[in-house]
Amino acid sequence: MSSGLLRRLGEQLGLFDDAPAGSAGAGAARRQVWLGGQRLPYELTRARRRSIGFAVGPEGLRVRAPRWVSVADIEAALGARADWILRQLQVQQQRRHQQELLRIQWGEGAELPYLGRMLRLVRGVDAQQALEREALLHLPLPEAATEAQWRDLTQAWLQAQARVHFTERLAHYAAKLGVAPPRLRLSSAKGRWGSASSSGVVSLNWRLMHFSPVLIDYVVAHEVAHLREMNHGPDFWALVSTLQPGYESAREALKRAQLPGF
Numbered sequence: 155m156s157s158g159l160l161r162r163l164g165e166q167l168g169l170f171d172d173a174p175a176g177s178a179g180a181g182a183a184r185r186q187v188w189l190g191g192q193r194l195p196y197e198l199t200r201a202r203r204r205s206i207g208f209a210v211g212p213e214g215l216r217v218r219a220p221r222w223v224s225v226a227d228i229e230a231a232l233g234a235r236a237d238w239i240l241r242q243l244q245v246q247q248q249r250r251h252q253q254e255l256l257r258i259q260w261g262e263g264a265e266l267p268y269l270g271r272m273l274r275l276v277r278g279v280d281a282q283q284a285l286e287r288e289a290l291l292h293l294p295l296p297e298a299a300t301e302a303q304w305r306d307l308t309q310a311w312l313q314a315q316a317r318v319h320f321t322e323r324l325a326h327y328a329a330k331l332g333v334a335p336p337r338l339r340l341s342s343a344k345g346r347w348g349s350a351s352s353s354g355v356v357s358l359n360w361r362l363m364h365f366s367p368v369l370i371d372y373v374v375a376h377e378v379a380h381l382r383e384m385n386h387g388p389d390f391w392a393l394v395s396t397l398q399p400g401y402e403s404a405r406e407a408l409k410r411a412q413l414p415g416f
Contacts, residue, residue, distance in 0.1 A: 189240065197216045198218075206227075210239055260301040267365070319363065327378040348373045
């Protein structure tokens, strides 16, 4: 990778700001290391651990190291993994680009995926409440509605639809498993589609409503199976297969799925 490209990636990820050392997280220090012929800022945190650990995320390169390890040794370890670090920078840049492409411009005519198909937002002049009809979502908004109003009303509608849809699918799979329908909690957790507790509560991310019903069903079946098996062992996956035969294709599709930006 050329130094110029690395520099651009760093700038896009906010790695080359001139923030003072005190702007880093609590107990962390901002430093710089030469990687790929370019100075790369990183955040160093001293911790009670036995080895050096590092990660590249949207916030940049972060390093956690034992107190007794010298900075020279830390940066030698970073140099040994320079190829991996630079690849992760590229991944972060690609993700950022994808998010920008998927970002919704809220307003009349905006489109977003809903149950695997596209739904266009329109202002419902006579509508008293949000109404979906013929691939259009009519929203009771004034002519001068702001982007925030379009977004908030659309998300409120999506969450209401999610509660109805998820409740029905939870009841369906609970009946197949022979258990009582679990209590539903809507979630907006980033990076997690669902979870199940031993107390019988299933949390499902309302943003699943952007995906096709078969992908939603995979997540629901997955969490219902946890009501019997609170693990990911062979017995658990056997239950998932019973609830949704051929779930593997849905699981792989969900891993590749991209959400619109909010």
